[in-house]
Amino acid sequence: GAVVSQHPSRVICKSGTSVKIECRSLDFQATTMFWYRQFPKQSLMLMATSNEGSKATYEQGVEKDKFLINHASLTLSTLTVTSAHPEDSSFYICSAEGGALVTEAFFGQGTRLTVV
């Protein structure tokens, strides 16, 4: 299957700082990328959908100014958690699809964010 690389896999940051997570499609052009948040022993919760060159579409209840999503190229999307607080600590996962060529959703390895 297609490869989606997410970086970093783990990050610890201080409360009040910002953290950027990268999601790259390595062997296909990702026309659509999705960002999820997952709490322990729970399912994936969709945060936002981003299409290359367009503004992200956020799910209800997700703060746009706190979770900044950029999808500037067909192989890279970034999620920036701004002014992080301990309650933002979670497992963040991206997925990517490549339009007509790659219709399945392939997931990154996930990023464990801990805010101290």
Place this chain on the structure above:
Amino acid sequence: QQQVKQSPQSLIVQKGGIPIINCAYENTAFDYFPWYQQFPGKGPALLIAIRPDVSEKKEGRFTISFNKSAKQFSLHIMDSQPGDSATYFCAARGAAGNKLTFGGGTRVLVKP
């Protein structure tokens, strides 16, 4: 209408047994039904997927059964192994590019 209900939440089988996980959906616009396997601390990995025009699909030891009229689909893991111990998620989606709707997940433990 957007929900996908998955059961059971967890199950334990002996090595060689056949864990069966069931999912039900309401939205008739869904036409793509993937299953994902997730190990602790890792992202979900696509296991197998089916579309409504077939009633069964097999890939290795994994089989999806699909019942369009009942709006249900299930995953069977044949000859299960301890290495299959993971959380399994069903999902559903309309056209490509639309968001996936996930089930709640099933934690499977295969005992040696």
